[in-house]
Amino acid sequence: MDIIFHHPTFNTQLWLEGMQQQLPGATVRQWHPGDNQPADYALVWHPPVEMLSGRETLKGVFALGAGVDSILSKLQAHPDMLPAGVPLFRLEDTGMALQMQEYAVSQVLHWFRRFDDYQALKQQSKWQPLDDYRREDFTIGLLGAGVLGGKVAESLAAWGFPVRCWSRSKKEYPGVTSFAGTEQLGDFLKGTRVLINLLPNTPQTVGIINSQLLNQLADEAFVMNLARGVHLVESDLLAALESGKVKGAMLDVFAKEPLPMESPLWKHPRIAITPHLAAVTRPQEAMEYIAKTIRQIENGESPSGQVSLHHGY
């Protein structure tokens, strides 16, 4: 079995050796331009078109992350990049859910305990206890309730917050109220105080967090964008912060990354920023998952994690 690998920033040697250990019978190599030698599987992130096109014998392509929007947009520009019938897989969790839980829970508690307000008071050397927020006024809504959103929802429910989620299909997560489809988006937003985005980037979800959506949230809402920058209309968020509809935001992803120096988001006192690291690929867990999936394919089984090219995620 031959496996080719390309990632613009990962430690290639670690991945070549790690995959070799996971699949001792395989030959794993870094792909270089001009390499047209046969391959059964490809592990990729931002793959050059020529790496995959024409490789009719591939049995699977693995995206080395959870979101496949960059690969799918490239595929749209170069439809023959992925030979017909070759399945595309993505990473399902592989250690990312725990990171998302850490990120979301810590920030929700930060807002709930009003640490942002106390930080502002500290700047004025003011000793001033504030009213507590009540859990019943702190409904958390997850936009996207898949592998990551579902786990984040469950971890917040365990903290006793009212939690709801919105997805294409109905969910049954313990302690989480599920809303599904465009027709239930309004009901989901009504009363949501903390909005956490974990949707994939698809034509249906681009720009979904806009003025119209923000205006339907509870007053003094909080917004956390952990998915993709294109989901959020940044100017609409700034307007909602200005009007007081939104009290604070925590953003990990941006329409343009790295976030340009001149972006007004940097200086806004009620926006917290991290540089797209809410959840990163954990090599060991990812390699174990990919090797397991390859073994399932080789055994004629149907592994989970296959991307639907039709749905775009």
Ligand SMILES: NC(=O)C1=CN([C@@H]2O[C@H](COP(=O)(O)OP(=O)(O)OC[C@H]3O[C@@H](n4cnc5c(N)ncnc54)[C@H](OP(=O)(O)O)[C@@H]3O)[C@@H](O)[C@H]2O)C=CC1
């Ligand atoms: N900031 C970071 O560091 C990282 C960000 N990400 C981002 O997180 C995203 C989510 O990852 P993951 O949970 O694994 O993805 P999943 O595919 O498992 O979950 C996506 C969820 O979104 C729902 N959804 C998709 N389209 C729609 C729609 N049109 N209307 C309503 N709901 C919709 C799906 O519904 P259904 O369940 O019914 O299909 C599903 O619940 C990734 O696509 C990526 O962009 C991922 C990793 C790290």
Ligand SMILES: O=C(O)C(=O)CO
């Ligand atoms: O895996 C993903 O989709 C990411 O965004 C990683 O940072």
